[in-house]
Amino acid sequence: MSVLLRRSLEYLCAGLLFVIVAVVFINVVGRYFFRAPLRWSDEVAQFLFLWLSYLGALAALMGGRHYSLPNLIDLLPARLRVAAKTVSDVIVLAMLAVMVWCGTRLVDLLQHQRSPAIDLPIYYVYAALPLVSFLMALVVAFQIVRRLRGGPELGHEAAESVPSRGEPA
Numbered sequence: 001m002s003v004l005l006r007r008s009l010e011y012l013c014a015g016l017l018f019v020i021v022a023v024v025f026i027n028v029v030g031r032y033f034f035r036a037p038l039r040w041s042d043e044v045a046q047f048l049f050l051w052l053s054y055l056g057a058l059a060a061l062m063g064g065r066h067y068s069l070p071n072l073i074d075l076l077p078a079r080l081r082v083a084a085k086t087v088s089d090v091i092v093l094a095m096l097a098v099m100v101w102c103g104t105r106l107v108d109l110l111q112h113q114r115s116p117a118i119d120l121p122i123y124y125v126y127a128a129l130p131l132v133s134f135l136m137a138l139v140v141a142f143q144i145v146r147r148l149r150g151g152p153e154l155g156h157e158a159a160e161s162v163p164s165r166g167e168p169a
Helices: 002-033 041-062 070-074 078-109 128-148
Strands: none
Touching: 002 041, 041 128, 070 078, 078 128
């Protein structure tokens, strides 16, 4: 289930990236060849890039691909390894809680502001921070529970089916 969800999220991110590239390309062509730039393209590209960044961070977290020190942690005995990863995840949960809280306050502060070019309520754009932070907190909490029950880490169930570099497929 989590592999399917992560893959879907990765495809959504790829789609957002495609839309960003297409909008910017169309604007460049319009500006330099037809002298008719799209007034809204930069704003749309910025807003989509913000959402892409947050959703990409969520996909990376779900795949176990965020920065860590696996070589150092893997040197620890099994119980200490579980404890170190759990303490790390609790710290991440605390940071994500701060991001949800601050992001919610930011969205609340911006509720009456609209974007200049496309007249979009600006809180739709900045809602990515609390929303994705909350989803990331759910993933981390799920990961803690899974680890304490002795299950595989997130991202490892898919890694076993994909050959690493240099290995034949």
